[in-house]
Amino acid sequence: MASMTIRETDPERDADALVALMLEVEPLTTMDAQGWLHRERSIPARAQLLALVAEVEGRIVGEGYALREWWSGGQTVQVGVSVAKDARRRGIGTALYDAAFVHAQSLEPKQYASKFYETPAGVAFATARGFREARADRLSVVDPRTVSERPAAEVRPACQLDPHILHRLDEESMAGLPTLEPIEPTPFEDWEAFVIKRPLYQREGSHVAYWEGEPAAISILQADLETGRGTNGYTGTLPRFRGRGLALAAKLGVLNWAAEHGITQIVTVNDETNAPMLAINRRLGYELAGRRVEYISRRVRPAPRTGTTSSSGSRSS
Numbered sequence: 001m002a003s004m005t006i007r008e009t010d011p012e013r014d015a016d017a018l019v020a021l022m023l024e025v026e027p028l029t030t031m032d033a034q035g036w037l038h039r040e041r042s043i044p045a046r047a048q049l050l051a052l053v054a055e056v057e058g059r060i061v062g063e064g065y066a067l068r069e070w071w072s073g074g075q076t077v078q079v080g081v082s083v084a085k086d087a088r089r090r091g092i093g094t095a096l097y098d099a100a101f102v103h104a105q106s107l108e109p110k111q112y113a114s115k116f117y118e119t120p121a122g123v124a125f126a127t128a129r130g131f132r133e134a135r136a137d138r139l140s141v142v143d144p145r146t147v148s149e150r151p152a153a154e155v156r157p158a159c160q161l162d163p164h165i166l167h168r169l170d171e172e173s174m175a176g177l178p179t180l181e182p183i184e185p186t187p188f189e190d191w192e193a194f195v196i197k198r199p200l201y202q203r204e205g206s207h208v209a210y211w212e213g214e215p216a217a218i219s220i221l222q223a224d225l226e227t228g229r230g231t232n233g234y235t236g237t238l239p240r241f242r243g244r245g246l247a248l249a250a251k252l253g254v255l256n257w258a259a260e261h262g263i264t265q266i267v268t269v270n271d272e273t274n275a276p277m278l279a280i281n282r283r284l285g286y287e288l289a290g291r292r293v294e295y296i297s298r299r300v301r302p303a304p305r306t307g308t309t310s311s312s313g314s315r316s317s
């Protein structure tokens with residue numbers, strides 16, 4: 001193999017190549033270069049992110065990262081790697097992981113976590129380093145043009161609401177969601193930067209469902225109108241309004257808008273134990289498209305030196 005260089009990511013220089021790598025590793029991702037740049041810049045300094053790339057003959061063939069989970073108190077550190085398919089089994093993933101893990105250890109977390117689109121190679125890479133599966137999300141996809149149902153409750157596009165109301169809906173509706181660590185409150189400024197200031201956030205396409213005149217459920221849409229690809233960034237209902245079909249109504253608002261604006265693919269990611277939301281997805285015709293797993297370890301063994309299998313993991317957004 002030609003000589004490999006590992007260096008810290010240069011966002012402006014590397015954005016296009018890293019988006020291409022992301023789309024290869026997890027093809028259902030909705031992302032472009034501007035969206036990627038915005039996401040990187042929105043990660044708070046307290047996350048202490050280290051982002052790395054591996055280059056071979058000037059071409060980026062992999063990335064690695066380590067960062068503190070700033071959304072859940074900072075006691076867990078995420079670490080992971082992604083390697084292009086034609087560059088795997090050459091030690092690139094191991095080299096990236098080793099470099100990222102040095103930084104992860106310096107953050108002295110109580111545990112390490114890694115999220116990645118499940119593949120045999122990714123699972124083998126994680127388990128060889130002492131990780132085990134802790135939870136998983138189900139990826140599902142639908143063509144919104146096939147959804148004819150309309151909301152039974154009042155829905156309004158998010159652009160008609162004060163962003164502070166959207167923030168409250170997002171924060172409070174997360175109560176009870178299955179997570180490894182309790183989700184801590186996110187200050188409005190951080191939430192605004194990370195969610196609604198994203199270039200692919202669709203303020204007209206995201207929707208809020210009402211119950212007796214009160215905002216009660218939210219469904220957020222990120223979409224690339226040029227490629228016709230979209231993602232349900234989040235759908236949730238305030239605890240006191242659950243069981244009334246309001247998440248369904250908000251999600252239908254998103255899907256109906258998407259179909260009217262040329263979107264042909266909507267992806268949603270849900271914890272595989274979240275039976276109510278999975279039932280909504282089945283009703284709307286979403287089809288299973290894989291698993292995104294989260295592996296954890298409290299005592300991580302050193303990376304094996306004899307194997308060269310590369311992970312196919314990707315950072316969570």
